[in-house]
Amino acid sequence: MLLSMSDEEGIGRITLAQVAEQAGVSISTVSKVLNGRQDVAAPTRVRVERLLDAHAYRRTTRSAREAPLIEIVFHELESIWAMELIRGVENVAKAHDAGVVLTESGTRHAPGPEWMEAMLQRRPLGVVLVFSALPDEVKKQLRARSIPFVIVDPAGDPDPDVPSVGSANWSGGLAATRHLIECGHRRIGIVTGPEDMLCSLARLDGFRSAMAMAGIEVDPELVLFGDFHVEGGYDRAARMLDLPERPTAIFAGSDLQALGVLEAARVRGIQVPDDLSVVGYDDVPIARWASPALTTVHQPLRQMAEEAAQMLMRLRAQEPVSTRLELATSLVVRKSTAPPPPGPSGHRPRKENGAGGS
Amino acid sequence: MLLSMSDEEGIGRITLAQVAEQAGVSISTVSKVLNGRQDVAAPTRVRVERLLDAHAYRRTTRSAREAPLIEIVFHELESIWAMELIRGVENVAKAHDAGVVLTESGTRHAPGPEWMEAMLQRRPLGVVLVFSALPDEVKKQLRARSIPFVIVDPAGDPDPDVPSVGSANWSGGLAATRHLIECGHRRIGIVTGPEDMLCSLARLDGFRSAMAMAGIEVDPELVLFGDFHVEGGYDRAARMLDLPERPTAIFAGSDLQALGVLEAARVRGIQVPDDLSVVGYDDVPIARWASPALTTVHQPLRQMAEEAAQMLMRLRAQEPVSTRLELATSLVVRKSTAPPPPGPSGHRPRKENGAGGS
Numbered sequence: 273m274l275l276s277m278s279d280e281e282g283i284g285r286i287t288l289a290q291v292a293e294q295a296g297v298s299i300s301t302v303s304k305v306l307n308g309r310q311d312v313a314a315p316t317r318v319r320v321e322r323l324l325d326a327h328a329y330r331r332t333t334r335s336a337r338e339a340p341l342i343e344i345v346f347h348e349l350e351s352i353w354a355m356e357l358i359r360g361v362e363n364v365a366k367a368h369d370a371g372v373v374l375t376e377s378g379t380r381h382a383p384g385p386e387w388m389e390a391m392l393q394r395r396p397l398g399v400v401l402v403f404s405a406l407p408d409e410v411k412k413q414l415r416a417r418s419i420p421f422v423i424v425d426p427a428g429d430p431d432p433d434v435p436s437v438g439s440a441n442w443s444g445g446l447a448a449t450r451h452l453i454e455c456g457h458r459r460i461g462i463v464t465g466p467e468d469m470l471c472s473l474a475r476l477d478g479f480r481s482a483m484a485m486a487g488i489e490v491d492p493e494l495v496l497f498g499d500f501h502v503e504g505g506y507d508r509a510a511r512m513l514d515l516p517e518r519p520t521a522i523f524a525g526s527d528l529q530a531l532g533v534l535e536a537a538r539v540r541g542i543q544v545p546d547d548l549s550v551v552g553y554d555d556v557p558i559a560r561w562a563s564p565a566l567t568t569v570h571q572p573l574r575q576m577a578e579e580a581a582q583m584l585m586r587l588r589a590q591e592p593v594s595t596r597l598e599l600a601t602s603l604v605v606r607k608s609t610a611p612p613p614p615g616p617s618g619h620r621p622r623k624e625n626g627a628g629g630s
Numbered sequence: 631m632l633l634s635m636s637d638e639e640g641i642g643r644i645t646l647a648q649v650a651e652q653a654g655v656s657i658s659t660v661s662k663v664l665n666g667r668q669d670v671a672a673p674t675r676v677r678v679e680r681l682l683d684a685h686a687y688r689r690t691t692r693s694a695r696e697a698p699l700i701e702i703v704f705h706e707l708e709s710i711w712a713m714e715l716i717r718g719v720e721n722v723a724k725a726h727d728a729g730v731v732l733t734e735s736g737t738r739h740a741p742g743p744e745w746m747e748a749m750l751q752r753r754p755l756g757v758v759l760v761f762s763a764l765p766d767e768v769k770k771q772l773r774a775r776s777i778p779f780v781i782v783d784p785a786g787d788p789d790p791d792v793p794s795v796g797s798a799n800w801s802g803g804l805a806a807t808r809h810l811i812e813c814g815h816r817r818i819g820i821v822t823g824p825e826d827m828l829c830s831l832a833r834l835d836g837f838r839s840a841m842a843m844a845g846i847e848v849d850p851e852l853v854l855f856g857d858f859h860v861e862g863g864y865d866r867a868a869r870m871l872d873l874p875e876r877p878t879a880i881f882a883g884s885d886l887q888a889l890g891v892l893e894a895a896r897v898r899g900i901q902v903p904d905d906l907s908v909v910g911y912d913d914v915p916i917a918r919w920a921s922p923a924l925t926t927v928h929q930p931l932r933q934m935a936e937e938a939a940q941m942l943m944r945l946r947a948q949e950p951v952s953t954r955l956e957l958a959t960s961l962v963v964r965k966s967t968a969p970p971p972p973g974p975s976g977h978r979p980r981k982e983n984g985a986g987g988s
Contacts, residue, residue, distance in 0.1 A: 339751035341731070349720065355713050362707065362734055371731045371748055373699070376720055390729055393697035502919045528919070535921045558916050561860045561886070563893045 286327035295319050306417055308392025324416045340370040341396040342581060345383045347403060349376040352528060352556045353426055353573050354402075360577025361400055368585065370397055382407045392417060398584030400577065404429040420587035422580040426571065428471035430596050435587070437580045437597045441471045444569040444601035445478025445523070448551045451567070451603055452521045453486045455549060456611045461494035461519035463508040463529050472497065475525055475553065494519050498529050505532025513540055513548075520612035521549035527559045530566050530608070545610035555604055564607035572599045644685035653677050664775060666750025682774045698728040699754040700939060703741045705761060707734040710886060710914045711784055711931055712760075718935025719758055726943065728755055740765045750775060756942030758935065762787040778945035780938040784929065786829035788954050793945070795938045795955045799829045802927040802959035803836025803881070806909045809925070809961055810879045811844045813907060814969045819852035819877035821866040821887050830855065833883055833911065852877050856887050863890025871898055871906075878970035879907035885917045888924050888966070903968035913962055922965035930957045 292299045297316060304312050305320040312320075323329075342365045346354055358374065365372045373394065378384035381403065388410070391399065398420035404427050411434065414421050423436035430436040445464075452460050462479045465472030476495070483490050494512060498504035505524055512519050513536055524530035530552030534544055542548050544564060552559050552568035559566040576599055583593045650657045655674055662670050663678040670678075681687075700723045704712055716732065723730045731752065736742035739761065746768070749757065756778035762785050769792065772779050781794035788794040803822075810818050820837045823830030834853070841848050852870060856862035863882055870877055871894055882888035888910030892902055900906050902922060910917050910926035917924040934957055941951045 339748055341752075343729075349713070349717060355707070358732065359707060362732065366734075369744070369748060371701075371733060371752060373729045374716065374720065374732045375729060376724075386727070390697055390727060394699075394729060531919045531921070535919075535923075538921045558919065561889045561893075561916065563889070563896045563921060565893075 286329055291320065291323045291327065291329065295323050306392075307395075308389045310389065321413070321416075325412050329416050340368065341373050341394055342368075342370050342584065343373045343375065343391055343394070343396045343399045344577075345375045345377055345387060345399065345401050345403075347376070347378055347380050347383075349374075352554070352558070356556065356573035357400075357402060357424060357577040360574040360579075361581045363574075364578050364581035364585070368397070378403075381405065382410055388413060391419075395419070397588060398422070398581075400424055400580045400584065402426075405431040406434060420584045422583045422587075422593075424576055424580045426471065426573065426576070427469050428474055429469065432595065435583050435593050435595050435597075437576045437583070437599065439571050439576060439599045440601050441474035442478040442481075444553060444571070445475035446482045447478075447601065447603045448475075448523045448553065448569050449479045449482035450486075451605065451609065452523065452549060452551060453482060453488070455521070455609055457519075457521040457549060458488050458612075459491070459494070459517070459519045459521070460488075461491075461496070461509075461512045461522045462525065463496050463498040463505055463512075463522065463533070464525040465498055465500045465529075467497045472525065479523060498525055500526045500528060502528045502532040502535075505529030506536045507532070509533040509536035513537065513542060519548070521551070521609070523551045523553075525553055527552040527554045527556050527562075527566060527568055529553075530568065531558065531562060534562060534608070545608050547613055549609040549612070551609060559604075560606070562608070567606045567609040568604055570602045570604050572601070575599055644687055649678065649681050649685065649687060653681050664750070665753075666747045668747070679771070679774075683770045687774050698726065699731050699752055700726075700728050700942065701731045701733065701749055701752070701754045701757045702935075703733045703735055703745060703757065703759050703761075705734070705736055705738050705741075707732075710912070710916070714914065714931035715758075715760060715782060715935040718932040718937075719939045721932075722936050722939035722943070726755070736761075739763065740768055746771060749777075753777070755946060756780070756939075758782055758938045758942065760784075763789040764792060778942045780941045780945075782934055782938045784829065784931065784934070785827050786832055787827065790953065793941050793951050793953050793955075795934045795941070795957065797929050797934060797957045798959050799832035800836040800839075802911060802929070803833035804840045805836075805959065805961045806833075806881045806911065806927050807837045807840035808844075809963065809967065810881065810907060810909060811840060811846065813879070813967055815877075815879040815907060816846050816970075817849070817852070817875070817877045817879070818846075819849075819854070819867075819870045819880045820883065821854050821856040821863055821870075821880065821891070822883040823856055823858045823887075825855045830883065837881060856883055858884045858886060860886045860890040860893075863887030864894045865890070867891040867894035871895065871900060877906070879909070879967070881909045881911075883911050885910040885912045885914050885920075885924060885926055887911075888926065889916065889920060892920060892966070903966050905971055907967040907970070909967060917962075918964070920966070925964045925967040926962055928960045928962050930959070933957055 288299050288302050292302045344361045362372050375387050377387035401423050423434050425436050425438045428438050428441045464476040496508040498508050522533050524533045530550050533550050537544050537548050552566040555568045555570035559568045586593050646657050646660050650660045702719045720730050733745050735745035759781050781792050783794050783796045786796050786799045822834040854866040856866050880891050882891045891908050895902050895906050910924040913926045913928035917926045944951050
């Protein structure tokens, strides 16, 4: 499906004057609502918004501002993804002589109303939202003002209604697991992400498919959901490494979780990659700096953000864009993977080693 | 010394009309130059800029824009410091209902002209510049438009002419070294930053002072300049660890360099902290996630950026601000430091271990 900002424009379009008349307010009040001004009473604002929505109003006049802006909104700026995504938007903005406005706002599911209000006043060229799905309310407000918006969605849970850019999570899980199998591992554990994120499930399914294709049975004790943080990786790996028969390889589901796996191995005196292979996911800069450097699945975050920002420009130019773009992931082999240690089915008994704190 | 935006205002102030008359152009042309518009011929622009500068022109009318912006400009967005600094500015911007505009521009010494032009059009509340010193040109342009600006300068090389925020590098170097001495180390190496950055020299001097106070002689072979990157830490640590009498502790000068030291130790089979203690500097998030978690000097980057953004607000309100603010650093003890291994002067011979690639 292709979307264009002009889909619903054309004959029969309602004018500001008509909205004003139907709402029983002045044109300037309607204009204030469109521009996010605060000096409109809440009931009036609601009445006007409903009419704009009911008539699928689309602003046609483009902002004449001389200093164009692209906005990027995060729920969680702490995210290790944030800097790469900012870089991608910044690259495209620079090419269009635009500034980048960065906001942390709202919940995991929607930017907050304070952002919406300020953004409407700034009238940016467009908005890149790092959220999975968006409430209808938010979509309607953006559409009524003809502000193009695109979702960057590394979590892999796209809103079918909005142009979005993600990456191929299932294929990434498959590639990571195949690499371990090709190294000779058979007893392979996975710490995937949170159970309620589609990307976790897609990576896990990729893992299962690779195992099934190789005819290897998956031990349910070696399949755990994590939290995409270092602590979750540490904790889940500790559980697997303390099993009577521990895995010889762990697919860690994210680079942060992989760092937790490395630490859980280190405090047990388990050498990576000699005794245990570890694969991360994301390929954020720390993956390269870990000891040993992580073999990981490269998620092209910067490129995803660039694509999203370029989609904004195409939407502004009323060119058609895809509703969903999934960029390919690729395996980056570094130093945290190797053939399994010798022993029955690649296993040798756990070293007892009291050293190292926890 | 205290600076205020209004220092040079008052009686005898030149007006736009006077500048226009002296330049032989219209008032609207002068106004275009002030607003960074491109439709002014270069020679005219230069003439007007010179007159504005010669008369120390200060714009008095504040921008009436409804969507206020604070700008932060980096030379190098890749920097591991960037995200923490952005967070600090974002916190203050949020409190003032302002958006944050993020730009990567220019060289290590100055933002580029394309940023200056776009910024003048955006007319932000103020600008946080992550640079050490600024060319006079840049300072004059910002002052003529009454746009407050503050330097955040983790490199510790403040421009005496501009309000700036840094942190206490000498004290940080002292604290890191004292901690190692208190653990019992005497053969301590340092990999400080690049030779041309004041912060590298300040940290090194703090190291030397701590050693001198403890009556320990510094071995020149154990004092190396680095590059503040992982590779530099790896390379310098490799040189020290391959000495006939290797150090029992290394103060790594930055967290990234410390990661390089950890890797150089790992590939030699040297255990951290049992065989080698390592101290970082910065306390960026990866310090906590390293294996083992890094003992490091906390540089309050977020707080530095918050202070800088708050100084902008005080400058706007024509309140006096300090020209230089240095925030305290503090040592964070984690798991990469311990007493030295037993042996003559805390030294035991290098383990021969062929394992681990490089």
